[in-house]
Amino acid sequence: MTSTVLEFNSEIAGLFGKEVMERSGQNLYACYQCKRCASGCPAGEDAEYVTPDRLIRNIIMGDREKALNNLLVWKCVSCYTCGTRCPNNIHSSRITETLKKMSKESHLKPLRPKVFFFHDTFIKNSLRWGRVNELEFMGLFEIMNTLNVLKKRVVKPIIDEIINQAKFGLSMVKKKRLHPGFQASKGRHEIRRLYKKENKKWK
Ligand code: SF4
Ligand code: SF4
Structure with missing residues (x-):
């Protein structure tokens, strides 16, 4: 049985992460995946369980495809619950807004x-x-x-x-x-x- 191994390119991941961080003003490297944001996100279930912590993980891993093409980017209602719960003050609504813009700039077909x-x-x-x-x-x-x-x-x-x-x-x-x-x-x-x-x- 073969398993898929995630290919990690530190240069690509670094550039993508840097752009999202600068544009959103959020320090994604401070995220330690505690999932406090996920437990309160009203959009997570509707977004096929792409929760803020998972989205941040995709960005840090340089997975541009998944970061720009997921339902949370389109279903986030900017309620700020994630930001108020996050021990590191990361506001994921600013990240979803940024990714929405980047997805538009890349001429990707919007999921919603x-x-x-x-x-x-x-x-x-x-x-x-x-x-x-x-x-x-x-x-x-x-x-x-x-x-x-x-x-x-x-x-x-x-x-x-x-x-x-x-x-x-x-x-x-x-x-x-x-x-x-x-x-x-x-x-x-x-x-x-x-x-x-x-x-x-x-x-
Ligand atoms: S609450 Fe903050 S630190 Fe915890 S997973 Fe979410 S974004 Fe990361
Ligand atoms: S602001 Fe968006 S990502 Fe954060 S909890 Fe609300 S719906 Fe979820």
């Missing part, structure tokens, strides 16, 4: 397109206005989502989504939680400049 569209529209909307304008953000998100579903030549999920979103939008308007106007932040040019500068570093 809806999350990808949400993320992409949120960033673009924030960069345009310096803050999120809900109506434009949700409108563009729904258009991208609908176009993607249309590719599968099915209509029912689109009708269901429109009905659900209309109900949801209405309840938000009633509670004054949906703002139809456009507001622009004074510092939006500075936000754009900083975002571009940071992106340039990794190209």
Whole structure:
């Protein structure tokens, strides 16, 4: 019986780990795999048991493929439970955000397109206005989502989504939680400049 042996290339692993650490601002080498983060992660079970500790292990081992292609990256809800439990103050939500970005830059097919569209529209909307304008953000998100579903030549999920979103939008308007106007932040040019500068570093 043959067993698969993990090939470890310290140079590749080091470069990948360094990039994730610098971009996320998290010291992954401080992780000693105690799994306190995993025991509280609400997304772990849904992400086929890819928990924050496992994700960190993949990064440290230089397994770029697994680190960029796993459900936790797309299912993490940024609840910060892992960060508050971690004895080494590692916030895995910042790691999943970073990997989401790196996966997009590598043109990988997202495992959860809806999350990808949400993320992409949120960033673009924030960069345009310096803050999120809900109506434009949700409108563009729904258009991208609908176009993607249309590719599968099915209509029912689109009708269901429109009905659900209309109900949801209405309840938000009633509670004054949906703002139809456009507001622009004074510092939006500075936000754009900083975002571009940071992106340039990794190209
Ligand atoms: S709680 Fe912190 S140190 Fe423990 S496994 Fe998770 S990330 Fe690593
Ligand atoms: S922030 Fe993400 S990775 Fe951390 S516990 Fe919450 S869902 Fe899990």
